Amino acid sequence: MTAESNLVPMRIPETLSSDRLLLRPWRLEDAAFAFDLYSRWEVARFLGRTPAVMTDPADARRLVARLTALEDDLRCFRVAELAASGEPVGTVMLQPIPASGPSEPLRPSGDTEIGWHFHPGHWGHGYASEAAGLLLDTALADGLPRVVAVTYPGNTASQRVCERIGMRHLGQSDAYYNVRMELFAREA
Numbered sequence: 001m002t003a004e005s006n007l008v009p010m011r012i013p014e015t016l017s018s019d020r021l022l023l024r025p026w027r028l029e030d031a032a033f034a035f036d037l038y039s040r041w042e043v044a045r046f047l048g049r050t051p052a053v054m055t056d057p058a059d060a061r062r063l064v065a066r067l068t069a070l071e072d073d074l075r076c077f078r079v080a081e082l083a084a085s086g087e088p089v090g091t092v093m094l095q096p097i098p099a100s101g102p103s104e105p106l107r108p109s110g111d112t113e114i115g116w117h118f119h120p121g122h123w124g125h126g127y128a129s130e131a132a133g134l135l136l137d138t139a140l141a142d143g144l145p146r147v148v149a150v151t152y153p154g155n156t157a158s159q160r161v162c163e164r165i166g167m168r169h170l171g172q173s174d175a176y177y178n179v180r181m182e183l184f185a186r187e188a
């Protein structure tokens, strides 16, 4: 299998529904929610190569605009809101994951990663597992052959989400992002 062969165009519906959640695209009015989410260290501490909290609400507006513009048939960014009230509780995403390497920007690995960021006020209710499981099942059913997830070794909550949505733990890996992480994968 070549490095590129796991990247196939996706047709994820704009909205997806589970028992308790609606997954829908980001809207500019979600910027306040994005700031409330990413300005918290308990959320930011496990995100990105150099974790940092967001400190400027303008960054949240730029982020939402960027996610909306980035969306294409290889990338999918969805807000998870409570079906009953419309309150946003988190976000799930699928996107090409960069391979480790010497040059910046890092080149695509040929794999797609799934991720999830939920508001601490809503942790522990199974929302991350419900939203991520729905997105993962949809992508695999749609023809994506393989999806990976990487977590920092200390991120046990996220590792539980991986297990709950049927991803296999492949041990530690430094194949992506130039960072050693716990690697999980699920094949169609």
Ligand SMILES: CC(C)(COP(=O)(O)OP(=O)(O)OC[C@H]1O[C@@H](n2cnc3c(N)ncnc32)[C@H](O)[C@@H]1OP(=O)(O)O)[C@@H](O)C(=O)NCCC(=O)NCCS
Pocket (backbone or CB within 6 Å): 042, 043, 044, 046, 047, 115, 116, 117, 118, 119, 122, 123, 124, 125, 126, 127, 128, 129, 130, 150, 151, 152, 155, 156, 157, 158, 160, 161, 164
């Ligand atoms: C990871 C995260 C999305 C989990 O959200 P959640 O809605 O609480 O997840 P769920 O309710 O679906 O629970 C998943 C599992 O994690 C466990 N869990 C939740 N919070 C936990 C914590 N602080 N420590 C350890 N386990 C935790 C739950 O008990 C559950 O495990 P179980 O099946 O054994 O009961 C949330 O903690 C988060 O957004 N963290 C910050 C961002 C982040 O780390 N994203 C992932 C980057 S790889």
